[in-house]
Amino acid sequence: MNNFGELIRAKREDKEMLLRHLAAQLDIDTAQLSKMERGERTVKREHVTQLINIFNLDPSKAFSVWLSDQIVALITNEDEALNALKMAEKQIKDLK
Amino acid sequence: MNNFGELIRAKREDKEMLLRHLAAQLDIDTAQLSKMERGERTVKREHVTQLINIFNLDPSKAFSVWLSDQIVALITNEDEALNALKMAEKQIKDLK
DNA sequence: GTACATTTGTCATTTAATGTCAAGTGAACA
DNA sequence: TGTTCACTTGACATTAAATGACAAATGTAC
Numbered sequence: 294m295n296n297f298g299e300l301i302r303a304k305r306e307d308k309e310m311l312l313r314h315l316a317a318q319l320d321i322d323t324a325q326l327s328k329m330e331r332g333e334r335t336v337k338r339e340h341v342t343q344l345i346n347i348f349n350l351d352p353s354k355a356f357s358v359w360l361s362d363q364i365v366a367l368i369t370n371e372d373e374a375l376n377a378l379k380m381a382e383k384q385i386k387d388l389k
Numbered sequence: 390m391n392n393f394g395e396l397i398r399a400k401r402e403d404k405e406m407l408l409r410h411l412a413a414q415l416d417i418d419t420a421q422l423s424k425m426e427r428g429e430r431t432v433k434r435e436h437v438t439q440l441i442n443i444f445n446l447d448p449s450k451a452f453s454v455w456l457s458d459q460i461v462a463l464i465t466n467e468d469e470a471l472n473a474l475k476m477a478e479k480q481i482k483d484l485k
Numbered sequence: 486g487t488a489c490a491t492t493t494g495t496c497a498t499t500t501a502a503t504g505t506c507a508a509g510t511g512a513a514c515a
Numbered sequence: 516t517g518t519t520c521a522c523t524t525g526a527c528a529t530t531a532a533a534t535g536a537c538a539a540a541t542g543t544a545c
Contacts, residue, residue: 360473377456
């Protein structure tokens with residue numbers, strides 16, 4: 294569900310890092326990181342950037358996933374979610 | 390650009406209402422409404438509901454436009470805006 | 486049961502959104 | 516030109532939301 298969090302958790306476990314290790318690198322509380330990984334709290338852009346470096350992630354992909362999480366958080370439970378997405382897409386395309 | 394605001398302004402002018410008339414109905418400051426109509430400030434869901442009643446708007450359409458504004462505000466200026474939208478769409482569809 | 490990693494819950498602090506007001510701009514018209 | 520009126524702009528106070536920090540709870544391995 295929370296893709297960015299899952300992504301980070303997978304990477305962290307892959308490298309056998311503990312929450313407190315990664316939390317220390319990000320200079321945040323262990324509890325906070327735990328919540329981020331499980332999608333209970335949003336991840337700040339600043340942390341996305343750091344995580345891209347730490348885990349050597351593809352920046353485009355990482356930012357896409359992270360942004361997507363935010364969009365989903367905004368429109369989940371909205372009846373008009375899909376319509377709104379379509380409209381937004383159109384507007385964004387027109388802006389370019 | 391700011392679709393919901395434009396929509397409201399159009400309706401208001403159509404009915405020849407002044408900002409202060411509509412602002413009074415919404416129980417907000419005239420300046421605030423002015424900013425909402427021009428997209429300088431976000432519109433609260435509560436106000437959307439009221440405006441739907443006041444102008445007899447199609448609720449689905451109104452909410453779609455309003456939500457879309459928020460999505461656009463969130464992702465404008467993001468390089469990965471379109472990718473993120475696609476991902477979000479997929480997730481929302483899967484949720485159902 | 487002890488040790489350790491993680492999760493959960495609460496509350497303080499910070500940041501962002503909203504509300505309120507006063508002054509500014511611009512158009513219409515005497 | 517200068518007065519009036521609708522609207523806009525900017526500044527600041529207030530409120531609400533996000534984040535940070537900590538302690539206690541949970542769960543697992545030994």
